[in-house]
Amino acid sequence: MFAAIASGNPIQLSVEVPNSNGLQHTIVLSSTKPKLYSHISLFVLPNVTFPANYIATVYFKLNPNEEFKLFGYLDVEKPSAIFKVKLPNSGHTPAPVGDGLGEIDMDTEEAPSLGTTSNISELIIGISIEPRDIGLPRLEEWKAERSASANSSSLIVARSGAARGINTVGQLASVYPILTQDLAAKIVQHAYNYLSGFLDMNGNVSIKRFDTWWDKFKNRLANDGSFLDEVTSN
Structure with a gap:
């Protein structure tokens, strides 16, 4: 139903999650050269008719042991989106909060030194199809939280140092x-x-x-x- 492309990598189709009360689809993007992840395009496949009264909320995480974090949505009026991906120490300047999908700041605790990239081997996208009247309020709350945070101009998928007692x-x-x-x-x-x-x-x-x-x-x-x-x- 969905597909994603990370720049420099082949297209990956979504896989349905059986017996799921939450995410119905997942996409795993993997690469032997994670530094090639500069942009990710996510879209509804051309032969799919997306129901007008539903949205597909989109989540990301860096490995199976982490919790998914909300990053936006797709719907019948917005069947595709492009993510800018910030790898550790890329020096990228984040974009302001917008409607829908934004940036992914992928700083992780494994970064060995300045000017190098972490050994990020995969990026997992989770997609949940839900009624608009349920999904849109959650997205509005998400955007409000981003605007109120200290780093309101960027989204962070991170394993913080605090998790290791730093x-x-x-x-x-x-x-x-x-x-x-x-x-x-x-x-x-x-x-x-x-x-x-x-x-x-x-x-x-x-x-x-x-x-x-x-x-x-x-x-x-x-x-x-x-x-x-x-x-x-x-």
């Missing part, structure tokens, strides 16, 4: 020492690049300049931390 920077450094070193180096380099433009005749910088850098850095980090990937030594 709650402090020390724990982060213990689990990801190389990543933490790279992060620290990027922050120091960013500060150096900024402050070096304010050296006086003796090679000193006012502490007020540092305070200004820190305020700007925190604001930029809160909006889009991917700028750190572009920090280089001058």
Whole structure:
């Protein structure tokens, strides 16, 4: 009934889930080169007549042990959609909340270091066909939650570090020492690049300049931390 294509990969047809009270269809996208996932197209097959009073809510997850997360819908007026997929450290700037399907931020806990991609081997799409008067209110609630969240401009399919008991920077450094070193180096380099433009005749910088850098850095980090990937030594 449905099909999906991840860029650089063959088309995958949906499979019906027998005796299901929830998701009626699933699609498993797999690849030996997950970094090829830059866009995913999901659509109703051409020979299928979709009932006008129903919608197909769409869910995603990264492995069978995770819970599905809502990401949008298809219906008779919207039989297809394209997803932008953000792999770890891709530096992509998320899009604003729209109607229906949006972006998938696929940062995962396995990312070994900045500038590399995680070993994502599959992406699982779940599709539930349900009456419009049931599915649409759920979608409106979903969009409201996204708009109210700190990262309202992006959708996240993630296995958070908190699931592994990572709650402090020390724990982060213990689990990801190389990543933490790279992060620290990027922050120091960013500060150096900024402050070096304010050296006086003796090679000193006012502490007020540092305070200004820190305020700007925190604001930029809160909006889009991917700028750190572009920090280089001058």
